[in-house]
Amino acid sequence: MRKEAARLDASDTLRECRALFEIADDVAYFDGNSLGALPKAAPARIAEVVQSEWGQRLISSWNDADGEGAGWIDLPQRIGAKIAPLIGARRGEVIVADSVSINLFKLISAALAMRPGRKVVLSEPGNFPTDLYMVEGLEMQDLAERCLAERADIEAALDDNVALLMLTHVHYKTGEMFDMARLTKAAHDAGALVLWDLSHSVGAVPVDLNAVGADFAVGCGYKYLNGGPGAPAFAFVAERHQQALKQPLSGWMGHARPFDFTDDYEPAPGIDRLLCGTPQILSMSALEVGVDLMAGIGVDALVAKSRALSEFTREAMAQVVPELECVSPADPETRGSQLSWRHADAYALCQALIARRIIGDFRAPDVLRMGFAPAYVRYVDCARLVTELRDILDSGEWRKVEYAQRGAVT
Ligand SMILES: *Cc1c(COP(=O)(O)O)cnc(C)c1O
Secondary structure (H helix, E strand, O other): OHHHHHHHHHOOOOOOHHHHEOOOOOOEEOOOOOOOOOEOOHHHHHHHHHHHHHOOOHHHHHOOOOOOOOOHHHHHHHHHHHHHHHOOOOOOOEEEEOOHHHHHHHHHHHHHHHOOOOOEEEEOOOOOHHHHHHHHHHHHOOOOEEEEOOHHHHHHHOOOOEEEEEEEOEOOOOOEEOOHHHHHHHHHHOOOEEEEEOOOOOOOOOOOHHHHOOOEEEEOOOOOOOOOOOOOEEEEEOHHHHOOOOOOOOOHHHEOOHHHOOOOOOEOOHHHHHOOOOOOHHHHHHHHHHHHHHHHHOHHHHHHHHHHHHHHHHHHHHHHOOOOEEOOOOOHHHEOOEEEEEOOOHHHHHHHHHHOOEEOEEEOOOEEEEEOOOOOOOHHHHHHHHHHHHHHHHHOHHHOHHHHOOOOOO
């Protein structure tokens, strides 16, 4: 298996990409779906923004009057335009701002306002917690009614009370991937709008929002986009909805003319109205480096490598560690760039792997999850994961007491 892995690495068209990231050679990093690796170009870019743009040019960096300024004010749109081709969106349909949670609040509210007389936001139980919690916040204000239907029952639950179908495209725990085209159409046929959470999709699986006619989407900057811890998120609004869109976080940066300082809010034309407060320039500068890198590799190459890596691992694991039950779909066309296995002691196994510098994660209550960030994961890393896990199980090493102690973040 190791030989086969080395052969695959040698012929991998993305083999040079790992060197663009700051990852030690002896680290097998399977957590790029939770916190993407540091692009080597990011520290210098952040230092430049801090020392030159902030330190020297000070407030003039907001503008780009002479074409040589930093143009901070345009960063949300500029990075949005670079993310757009990764998700099948047009320029002007994507903006970078705030966190996924906050963008969910804006877009769920906007969708509810577009469907007067309907209050139901339909989702699935076990969706990423923040997505469900944000609907609860709107429920508390009596603006929404949360309804959860199991995957197989979603289409049947789309009745004429549903204002919005809100789903995460790739499930964070199991890696299951929804058929975006089919569910978007089903929601539209029922008169509902659709919001896709692309946090585990962008940069790893094919997404074509406009081809499927999606209305809204949100996604994360710190996972496959490698934007750094707490990187700002992005939001997509289909062009056809932008002029009518009303979102309640009507901060001054989303105003048509913020520097008129008027008393009354007037939303900016287009996607800019999704902005709320001042953009986080330091975080956005780091995100831009990550997005440039991923956009440079291109979505097709990323998707192809992601599938090949996860297939290699799924098959090897089934052979070498058959006692672990794979809970991700066997068909790479219906799963994201991750694999999850169930084991009663998944937490301790994960800790024992981390001690051997094989970094994946645990998701409560019993899931061992490995993400395959195609830009820097190697086939030899996958082979090592499988053989070392076998060794950890056989030796009983995972029973060490320190592997049972949980930190605040798991
Ligand atoms: C990571 C993730 C988020 C993150 O939300 P933040 O508000 O940016 O912390 C949201 N939804 C999904 C599905 C995620 O995987």
